[in-house]
Amino acid sequence: QKEVEQDPGPLSVPEGAIVSLNCTYSNSAFQYFMWYRQYSRKGPELLMYTYSSGNKEDGRFTAQVDKSSKYISLFIRDSQPSDSATYLCAPGVNSGGYQKVTFGTGTKLQVIP
Amino acid sequence: EADIYQTPRYLVIGTGKKITLECSQTMGHDKMYWYQQDPGMELHLIHYSYGVNSTEKGDLSSESTVSRIRTEHFPLTLESARPSHTSQYLCASSDGSGGKNEQYFGPGTRLTVT
Numbered sequence: 168q169k170e171v172e173q174d175p176g177p178l179s180v181p182e183g184a185i186v187s188l189n190c191t192y193s194n195s196a197f198q199y200f201m202w203y204r205q206y207s208r209k210g211p212e213l214l215m216y217t218y219s220s221g222n223k224e225d226g227r228f229t230a231q232v233d234k235s236s237k238y239i240s241l242f243i244r245d246s247q248p249s250d251s252a253t254y255l256c257a258p259g260v261n262s263g264g265y266q267k268v269t270f271g272t273g274t275k276l277q278v279i280p
Numbered sequence: 281e282a283d284i285y286q287t288p289r290y291l292v293i294g295t296g297k298k299i300t301l302e303c304s305q306t307m308g309h310d311k312m313y314w315y316q317q318d319p320g321m322e323l324h325l326i327h328y329s330y331g332v333n334s335t336e337k338g339d340l341s342s343e344s345t346v347s348r349i350r351t352e353h354f355p356l357t358l359e360s361a362r363p364s365h366t367s368q369y370l371c372a373s374s375d376g377s378g379g380k381n382e383q384y385f386g387p388g389t390r391l392t393v394t
Contacts, residue, residue, distance in 0.1 A: 169322075171322075177338045191351075199381050201382065203385075204326045208368075208388070208390065209387055209388065210286075210370050210385035210388045211323075211388050212363070212385070213382055213383070213384060213385075216381070216382045218379070218381075221296070240322070255322075255323075259381055261381065264330065266311060266328075266374065266376055266381060266383075267320075267325075268325075268381075268383060270323040270352045271322060272320065272321060272322045273322075
């Protein structure tokens with residue numbers, strides 16, 4: 168079993184919809200949580216960073232972390248065709264100066280105009 | 281916006297050739313990383329560096345080598361390329377101090393070995 172699990176999709180939604188992307192993890196040692204957006208053949212772009220349970224909002228994006236159930240979500244409001252990409256969840260832990268980030272395989276999102 | 285650069289963006293090369301993938305960042309970050317990513321798969325860490333003259337191997341075994349002579353520069357070298365090295369190589373950096381754990385990525389180098 169992988170440490171980080173994401174539904175690969177693809178997830179197709181109409182423009183303007185609220186999108187919910189989810190991720191589960193098994194390692195309770197993870198201390199911080201990142202979401203990246205990756206367009207085809209590009210490098211990942213950091214969207215959200217949080218280190219505690221609860222919600223963090225940035226524009227149309229909200230990251231939600233529930234450490235007790237090891238569950239991470241990313242919500243996108245008023246989705247746009249430009250949001251069509253693969254979304255990677257990436258929890259991390261620092262141990263002895265070593266910064267270890269574990270990436271999920273990503274969920275592919277398609278926003279239909 | 282992250283200022284991390286990778287060259288070349290695309291490289292097609294024959295078996296047995298020596299290649300160097302370049303990565304530079306202008307953010308003054310001490311920590312730098314190389315990841316390998318195959319289509320539809322997660323990123324795997326192959327090398328990391330916590331500062332000048334510091335390099336370590338990552339979780340995924342790789343025949344590549346790295347060097348860190350300057351803070352801003354973290355090149356990756358393959359002495360003899362093979363078709364099994366075909367992949368996307370992503371460079372990243374982070375501050376790592378004061379809880380700044382965010383990793384910022386370059387655009388990637390897509391390597392094809394024929």
